[in-house]
Amino acid sequence: AQTVTQSQPEMSVQEAETVTLSCTYDTSESNYYLFWYKQPPSRQMILVIRQEAYKQQNATENRFSVNFQKAAKSFSLKISDSQLGDTAMYFCALRGRVTGGTSYGKLTFGQGTILTVHP
Amino acid sequence: DTGVSQNPRHKITKRGQNVTFRCDPISEHNRLYWYRQTLGQGPEFLTYFQNEAQLEKSRLLSDRFSAERPKGSFSTLEIQRTEQGDSAMYLCASSFLAGAGETQYFGPGTRLLVL
Numbered sequence: 200a201q202t203v204t205q206s207q208p209e210m211s212v213q214e215a216e217t218v219t220l221s222c223t224y225d226t227s228e229s230n231y232y233l234f235w236y237k238q239p240p241s242r243q244m245i246l247v248i249r250q251e252a253y254k255q256q257n258a259t260e261n262r263f264s265v266n267f268q269k270a271a272k273s274f275s276l277k278i279s280d281s282q283l284g285d286t287a288m289y290f291c292a293l294r295g296r297v298t299g300g301t302s303y304g305k306l307t308f309g310q311g312t313i314l315t316v317h318p
Numbered sequence: 319d320t321g322v323s324q325n326p327r328h329k330i331t332k333r334g335q336n337v338t339f340r341c342d343p344i345s346e347h348n349r350l351y352w353y354r355q356t357l358g359q360g361p362e363f364l365t366y367f368q369n370e371a372q373l374e375k376s377r378l379l380s381d382r383f384s385a386e387r388p389k390g391s392f393s394t395l396e397i398q399r400t401e402q403g404d405s406a407m408y409l410c411a412s413s414f415l416a417g418a419g420e421t422q423y424f425g426p427g428t429r430l431l432v433l
Contacts, residue, residue, distance in 0.1 A: 203360075236424075242426070243426040243427065244409070245424070246421055246422075249421065290361075294420075304349060304351070304415070304420060305351065305363040305374065306351075306353075306363065306411075306422060307363070308360030308362070309360050310360050311359070
């Protein structure tokens, strides 16, 4: 079974500052994918960033970057130069490797972290 | 690319009634997923389709739940004899299976309230 744990129910940050959201996970698979999704209030979930477990280099997307520690099964999200529009619920998610018809496509989500960016 | 759409966006029903939700995936996406999200929690997987075939169902999906994806296009999720515990946001996501590079795109969800 796969599990994802986000231990920070709520976080807050001042505009333009940096914040890090934590995520730990457990899986028996050797190859898998990790994601951070953002869910703004009353709006749909959108992908922020993804990381393939076999890649040692940490993924980055503009102001968003991850710190992927495979041995520790840790996958944190760093948001630099925080903006008011970053206010949202952030979910860490895990997916097994997808191969043909094998059913490893489903995402396992953490409980979420509510991030509030203050002006 | 118009994104994943879901209808209705909100549904209020009385306990014991049947409800049906619809999901229209991104055009040409061959995988379609249903998740359920209760307030303050992360989404939980319910079921998914590859084209028209339903390949996996979660244990969360009781006998009162049924999902279809005729012709591999839109999908419907039906809940029969609704219970108050069914109140949740029902999310649909679609993806195009292309080797390892699968990313799921989510719809806005259908919020169900069972009175």
